[in-house]
Amino acid sequence: MAAFVCSDTYILLAQNTLSKALTRESVGDGTGLASSIAWKWLTDPRIREAAPAADHDEHGRTMVADLRAAWARRRNDADMRALVGGLLERSTEFAELWARHEVAVRRMQRKTFLTSVGAITLDCEVLATADNQHLVVLTPPPGSSALEDLRLLAVVGDQSVDSR
Numbered sequence: 001m002a003a004f005v006c007s008d009t010y011i012l013l014a015q016n017t018l019s020k021a022l023t024r025e026s027v028g029d030g031t032g033l034a035s036s037i038a039w040k041w042l043t044d045p046r047i048r049e050a051a052p053a054a055d056h057d058e059h060g061r062t063m064v065a066d067l068r069a070a071w072a073r074r075r076n077d078a079d080m081r082a083l084v085g086g087l088l089e090r091s092t093e094f095a096e097l098w099a100r101h102e103v104a105v106r107r108m109q110r111k112t113f114l115t116s117v118g119a120i121t122l123d124c125e126v127l128a129t130a131d132n133q134h135l136v137v138l139t140p141p142p143g144s145s146a147l148e149d150l151r152l153l154a155v156v157g158d159q160s161v162d163s164r
Helices: 017-023 037-043 045-051 053-074 076-088 090-098 146-156
Strands: 002-007 012-015 106-116 118-128 132-137
Touching: 002 017, 002 053, 012 017, 017 106, 017 132, 017 146, 037 045, 037 076, 045 106, 053 076, 053 090, 076 090, 090 146, 118 146
Parallel strands: none
Antiparallel strands: 002 012, 002 132, 106 118, 118 132
16 A cells, blocks of 8 residues: 655655655655645646646646645645745646635545556545644555556566566
């Protein structure tokens, strides 16, 4: 099973090895705003390489709606204001999504990750804590081949699998 903990501003706080292989993110990647997965998703197109292009709009919309829910809880906190203000200045996608005023706390969705062993689709369950942190657990859907794919990914890691 892959899992990670992040803040409600999407800063990675802890993760297991399988999570690193799936998301291509590591705790400590960047500082300040640049350490937020939301910041990266909305300002750096390279992070989107880990997800199919067809999923990009949904990921962005879901992330911004979840950030708006966090904003409602703590809009006066410096880290939240810096993230939202910075994204409004630097990302037209964020500004457009933010203007929709969609609010949704992310709990469960299905996500596909493009990995060194191919695409792996997993159920993504988000468990919130009282201190603005989220435990994200990524598990194979019942009856899928994702469990075998995760086992292979655990062995291969970020190495490329070449069938030649």
